[in-house]
Amino acid sequence: MDLSALGICAATSSCIVTQVAAGLISGFLLFLVAAGLTLIFGVLGFVNFMHGSFYMLGAYFAYAAYAATGSYTAAVIAGAAGVGALGAALETSVVRRIYHADVLLQILVCYAFILIFDDLVGIVWGDEFLSMGMPSAFKRAPILLFGGVIPPFYLFLVGIALAIAIGIALLMQKTRYGKIVRALADKPGMVAALGINTQLVYASLFALGAMLAGSAGALAAPVRSMTAGMGFAILIESFIVTVIGGMGSIAGALVAALMIGLVRSFGSIGFPLFTEGLIFVIMIAVLVVRPQGLFGRQVREL
Amino acid sequence: MRGHLQISNLTKSFGGLNAIRDVTMALEPGVRAAVIGPNGAGKTTLFNMITGHLSPTAGSIRLDEGELIGLRPGAIVRRGISRAFQVASLFGTFTVREAMAAAVLSHRQRLFDLIGAFPAPAAFEHARHILSLIGLSDVEKSRCDTLSHGDRKLLDIALALALEPRILLLDEPTAGMGRDESRLMIDRIYRLWEAEGMSLVFIEHDMDIVFGIAEQVFVLRNGALLASGEPAEVRRHPQVIEAYLGSAT
Amino acid sequence: MKGTLKEVAVVVTIIAGAVIFSGLVESGSVRDSIIRLCGVGLFALSLNLLVGYTGLLSFGHAMFFGLGAYTFAILLRTTGFGIPLAAACSIALSGAVAAVVGAICVRLTHVYFAFLTLAIQMLFYSLLIACSGLTGGEQGLIGGIPRPKFLGVDLMQPGEYFVFNIAIFVAAAWALWRIVRSPFGAALRMIRDNPQRAVFLGVDVYRTKLAAFVLASAFAAIAGMLTALYVSGAYPNFAFWTMSGEGLFMIMLGGVNGFAGPVVGAGLLLLLDTVVNAYTAHRGLFLGLAILVTSLGLRKGVVDFVRDASDGRFASERTGGRSKERASGAQSGLHEAAIQQSNTEGV
Numbered sequence: 029m030d031l032s033a034l035g036i037c038a039a040t041s042s043c044i045v046t047q048v049a050a051g052l053i054s055g056f057l058l059f060l061v062a063a064g065l066t067l068i069f070g071v072l073g074f075v076n077f078m079h080g081s082f083y084m085l086g087a088y089f090a091y092a093a094y095a096a097t098g099s100y101t102a103a104v105i106a107g108a109a110g111v112g113a114l115g116a117a118l119e120t121s122v123v124r125r126i127y128h129a130d131v132l133l134q135i136l137v138c139y140a141f142i143l144i145f146d147d148l149v150g151i152v153w154g155d156e157f158l159s160m161g162m163p164s165a166f167k168r169a170p171i172l173l174f175g176g177v178i179p180p181f182y183l184f185l186v187g188i189a190l191a192i193a194i195g196i197a198l199l200m201q202k203t204r205y206g207k208i209v210r211a212l213a214d215k216p217g218m219v220a221a222l223g224i225n226t227q228l229v230y231a232s233l234f235a236l237g238a239m240l241a242g243s244a245g246a247l248a249a250p251v252r253s254m255t256a257g258m259g260f261a262i263l264i265e266s267f268i269v270t271v272i273g274g275m276g277s278i279a280g281a282l283v284a285a286l287m288i289g290l291v292r293s294f295g296s297i298g299f300p301l302f303t304e305g306l307i308f309v310i311m312i313a314v315l316v317v318r319p320q321g322l323f324g325r326q327v328r329e330l
Numbered sequence: 331m332r333g334h335l336q337i338s339n340l341t342k343s344f345g346g347l348n349a350i351r352d353v354t355m356a357l358e359p360g361v362r363a364a365v366i367g368p369n370g371a372g373k374t375t376l377f378n379m380i381t382g383h384l385s386p387t388a389g390s391i392r393l394d395e396g397e398l399i400g401l402r403p404g405a406i407v408r409r410g411i412s413r414a415f416q417v418a419s420l421f422g423t424f425t426v427r428e429a430m431a432a433a434v435l436s437h438r439q440r441l442f443d444l445i446g447a448f449p450a451p452a453a454f455e456h457a458r459h460i461l462s463l464i465g466l467s468d469v470e471k472s473r474c475d476t477l478s479h480g481d482r483k484l485l486d487i488a489l490a491l492a493l494e495p496r497i498l499l500l501d502e503p504t505a506g507m508g509r510d511e512s513r514l515m516i517d518r519i520y521r522l523w524e525a526e527g528m529s530l531v532f533i534e535h536d537m538d539i540v541f542g543i544a545e546q547v548f549v550l551r552n553g554a555l556l557a558s559g560e561p562a563e564v565r566r567h568p569q570v571i572e573a574y575l576g577s578a579t
Numbered sequence: 580m581k582g583t584l585k586e587v588a589v590v591v592t593i594i595a596g597a598v599i600f601s602g603l604v605e606s607g608s609v610r611d612s613i614i615r616l617c618g619v620g621l622f623a624l625s626l627n628l629l630v631g632y633t634g635l636l637s638f639g640h641a642m643f644f645g646l647g648a649y650t651f652a653i654l655l656r657t658t659g660f661g662i663p664l665a666a667a668c669s670i671a672l673s674g675a676v677a678a679v680v681g682a683i684c685v686r687l688t689h690v691y692f693a694f695l696t697l698a699i700q701m702l703f704y705s706l707l708i709a710c711s712g713l714t715g716g717e718q719g720l721i722g723g724i725p726r727p728k729f730l731g732v733d734l735m736q737p738g739e740y741f742v743f744n745i746a747i748f749v750a751a752a753w754a755l756w757r758i759v760r761s762p763f764g765a766a767l768r769m770i771r772d773n774p775q776r777a778v779f780l781g782v783d784v785y786r787t788k789l790a791a792f793v794l795a796s797a798f799a800a801i802a803g804m805l806t807a808l809y810v811s812g813a814y815p816n817f818a819f820w821t822m823s824g825e826g827l828f829m830i831m832l833g834g835v836n837g838f839a840g841p842v843v844g845a846g847l848l849l850l851l852d853t854v855v856n857a858y859t860a861h862r863g864l865f866l867g868l869a870i871l872v873t874s875l876g877l878r879k880g881v882v883d884f885v886r887d888a889s890d891g892r893f894a895s896e897r898t899g900g901r902s903k904e905r906a907s908g909a910q911s912g913l914h915e916a917a918i919q920q921s922n923t924e925g926v
């Protein structure tokens with residue numbers, strides 16, 4: 029534990045800027061993954077334990093597309109669209125059959141897919157750590173702000189993630205699709221009675237959630253190294269985010285994800301060994317004091 | 331065996347909806363009381379507050395001068411109030427007599443016994459006594475999830491009885507039953523009351539039943555207490571006639 | 580009382596059988612498989628106390644398997660403790676940690692419980708990796724665990740070591756058997772079937788669940804200790820999430836009906852493992868496919884499936900619909916139904 033280092037950092041604007049930037053990008057990436065998880069849970073009532081695999085596959089798809097085309101744009105599109113399509117396929121073939129099954133079965137099926145995807149990634153891309161490298165467009169001098177350094181890629185990431193977040197918010201609040209989805213979360217029977225193809229909505233929503241995770245993996249590819257099994261850590265983190273923010277709440281996911289990003293970034297200076305623990309302490313405190321999460325709706329529990 | 335229940339100025343709101351508003355009522359020990367009122371009047375909500383499942387927005391509920399509000403459901407059970415549910419609430423994988431024995435052991439605070447055998451003969455004996463009292467002896471070896479609707483309702487009541495309550499709350503014991511079945515049910519409940527002597531509070535829609543068995547009637551409408559008193563009084567109450575019995579009489 | 584005598588007779592017979600068996604069978608590999616099954620099977624049994632009997636879907640049970648294994652191994656290596664004392668300390672520590680973890684987790688139901696146990700397990704896993712001075716980090720505790728003689732038992736003798744494993748396994752399984760058949764076991768099933776009703780019958784749901792959590796963890800720790808002795812070390816993957824997942828799969832494989840199901844499931848999984856490892860390096864792929872086939876295809880445990888299929892031949896009408904419902908519903912499905920009911924009733 030080195031609180032003096034934290035103190036020194038807090039006293040210099042350059043350190044604060046650098047750490048805030050680092051915290052924000054991991055927070056925004058985490059938000060994209062968690063938003064998918066919370067969306068799927070909020071509407072489908074299904075906790076997608078294989079969500080981390082979507083993140084991993086997004087990264088690997090992006091890696092493959094980048095290697096083939098050299099274009100980062102193509103890589104991100106490949107990651108997002110590829111995982112979105114995979115999500116749709118999984119929903120229609122398997123997941124839709126277990127929405128109403130008991131939790132043991134749901135967990136086992138997800139567990140099976142995690143094992144399969146991890147192994148497949150190992151088969152296709154090998155067991156070594158891979159790294160995609162920084163696209164040339166972003167290979168330029170970092171931006172200096174109050175003495176802190178911000179790589180241009182960070183700005184791009186935050187911008188894109190923010191755009192996606194706003195896009196999702198608009199989709200859910202302003203469009204007919206969003207209305208249907210929100211109605212589905214509340215009264216599925218009513219929506220079905222209106223003659224809307226609920227199966228299609230479910231499938232598209234699952235695909236959308238998967239796509240969010242895939243795009244996060246793809247976007248992060250230049251700054252994270254990849255390995256089979258990398259999805260699991262992000263699964264746990266995004267779960268923590270949804271617990272803190274409130275299951276089903278996108279706004280809650282945003283706040284909680286940024287909070288975790290910042291805690292991690294500053295924690296790594298002040299108490300590197302305990303950062304992980306601190307995040308758990310926050311989560312447990314939320315669970316005990318406000319079980320529905322910061323932004324969640326009141327749930328009745330015995 | 332005392333058991334004086336005093337409810338004062340009880341109010342419960344769900345968001346904007348006042349499910350119970352400013353209800354004051356008293357129950358003497360050993361009384362047979364009915365709570366009546368149209369659907370959504372707040373009857374079940376009232377029970378939920380007495381048993382500690384919901385906490386009221388305002389007001390007090392006292393049992394022999396002891397405040398119940400704020401106690402957890404388990405603590406209220408220990409004070410001698412138990413209930414049966416509008417939709418019978420059982421343990422699907424238990425047989426009837428196992429479920430009863432478990433309830434008996436719970437009442438005797440013996441469920442933390444890790445070594446003894448379940449069900450122990452002593453618990454069984456008491457369980458069987460209640461089952462015979464309520465008329466379920468012939469299905470005692472059936473699994474709960476295979477029972478008929480009427481037997482489910484009976485077992486739900488029997489489970490509540492295993493706790494030897496001073497006050498027994500029955501939420502629509504005859505719900506979903508035909509006329510004859512209802513009669514039979516009420517007959518059994520009456521005999522239980524005779525045998526055990528606890529106070530009995532039941533929610534009921536059938537007026538014949540209510541006026542046949544209750545000594546005291548409480549009429550709820552839109553969450554408020556419209557009238558209360560002896561059946562004959564309530565029957566003559568103009569507002570009750572207008573609001574609730576108008577079509578029935 | 581009569582039942583107890585019978586049970587004691589069974590336990591003694593099994594142990595005596597093990598003694599004779601170890602005298603007759605020279606093959607080390609058969610003995611090794613059985614010893615391995617003792618550890619893994621006990622792990623699955625202990626998990627089933629939560630999953631099958633209480634309806635608590637733990638996805639983090641391996642944490643206590645690992646905790647027991649590591650504590651035991653570290654104590655034997657670094658202190659002069661004998662096996663009984665080291666075992667007692669490991670169980671006590673695991674139980675204490677489980678009390679703290681459980682106090683937080685058992686407040687939650689369903690998926691929340693599953694996820695929180697999973698998350699805490701991963702925290703524990705990263706601690707194992709981080710405290711490399713004590714635990715050997717990524718590598719685990721290598722270099723062997725001493726097996727000092729105690730009470731005249733010499734675990735360096737293969738025969739005695741084999742009987743020791745059987746004896747511990749049978750004793751632990753017997754204890755679990757007694758627990759699920761005790762009034763406490765009835766309370767667990769009440770909570771599984773209908774927690775709300777249990778509350779209104781005066782059952783202290785929270786304390787009961789917590790006690791079940793601590794007990795299950797203590798038995799998992801014993802399983803971890805047996806396994807640590809067997810592999811003569813302790814490794815981080817003991818406490819990894821895949822181990823918890825495998826435990827759930829064993830329960831699923833073995834079927835939800837019957838006390839011994841998880842042990843059968845553990846045996847099946849070990850068998851599957853042996854086959855898969857013999858033919859391919861891609862264990863995950865094949866294990867995953869096997870899980871998908873059993874869980875989606877059969878929708879119940881292999882043992883249930885076999886039993887229902889043979890039942891069905893004689894009385895397809897009677898068992899057909901109901902046993903299916905039993906298989907998929909008897910576990911957590913039922914308490915889901917109970918919760919749904921409580922929701923619709925608006926209680």
Ligand SMILES: Nc1ncnc2c1ncn2[C@@H]1O[C@H](COP(=O)(O)OP(=O)(O)OP(=O)(O)O)[C@@H](O)[C@H]1O
Nearest residue numbers: 344349367368369370371372373374375376925926
């Ligand atoms: N947990 C709750 N949350 C929100 N509203 C509730 C809740 N419980 C009950 N209500 C509302 O309170 C009102 C009273 O409900 P309650 O169940 O007490 O009626 P009741 O008199 O028992 O009706 P019924 O004869 O149909 O059983 C209803 O409008 C109901 O929708």
Ligand SMILES: [Mg+2]
Nearest residue numbers: 373374375416
């Ligand atoms: Mg009601």
